Amino acid sequence: MTTFHLQVNGKPHTIDVDADTPLLYVLRNDLKLNGAKFGCGLGQCGSCTVMVDKAPVMSCLLPVSMVGARAVRTVESPGSRWVPxxxxxxxxxxxxxxxxxxxxxxxxxxxxxxxxxxxxxxxxxxxxxxxxxxxxxxxxxxxxxxxxxxxxxxxxxxxxxxx
Structure with a gap:
């Protein structure tokens, strides 16, 4: 287990998980953000799409260790002119x-x-x-x-x- 500090939907989170844990699992299991769905687990369907910085990412493929200090946004993030x-x-x-x-x-x-x-x-x-x-x-x-x-x-x- 490793400690990770994530910025998700503008809020800081500290989690202890294995470095190769997919971001999708962290969002759903640890942070209880269930908007992103597990569809295929292979990055072929997009049901797990979230944004990391300004890029859409299939979170089932992205290990939490690769997120670093980048901002993660899920469908639960509040809307605005820039996040419509x-x-x-x-x-x-x-x-x-x-x-x-x-x-x-x-x-x-x-x-x-x-x-x-x-x-x-x-x-x-x-x-x-x-x-x-x-x-x-x-x-x-x-x-x-x-x-x-x-x-x-x-x-x-x-x-x-x-x-």
Whole structure:
């Protein structure tokens, strides 16, 4: 066992786990943040997607020892203009993008990363960006419409400087 100091959703956490423990297990088992889901355990579905700094990461593949001082954000993190989870979640509701809902937290985190890197994405950029995440229920077209809807709403919001 090793002690790790993590910054998750803006809060410090100290945990004692084996260095090769996947970040997903730490989030779910130790920190009780259950938004990210275990889907395949192989980095092939994206249900476990979280953000590490500004990058979407499949947390089932990332050992906690590789996180270091980087900021981890999960779907449980609060929304803002720069982390637009509230807008995204409403868009997913409006488009009825969730059937079983298992993949949705990972989809929202991947879309959040998209908006942070490309604030006004094209439809092709949205498709390319969302491609690594799978929806086994087959609501991909609704998910893409939800991300497009959120992008359109966010484009209308005034941009404020970060404090």
């Amino acid at each position: 989870s509230v807008v995204l979640q409403q868009a997913f509701i409006d488009e009825q993008a969730a059937q079983c809902g298992y993949c949705i937290a990972g989809m929202i985190m991947r879309a959040t990363a998209l908006f942070e890197q490309l604030p006004s994405p094209t439809d092709a950029q949205i498709r390319d960006w969302m491609q690594p995440n799978l929806c086994r229920c087959g609501t991909h077209l609704r998910i893409l419409r939800a991300v497009r809807r959120a992008a359109d709403v966010l484009a209308l919001q005034p941009v404020r400087k970060k404090r």
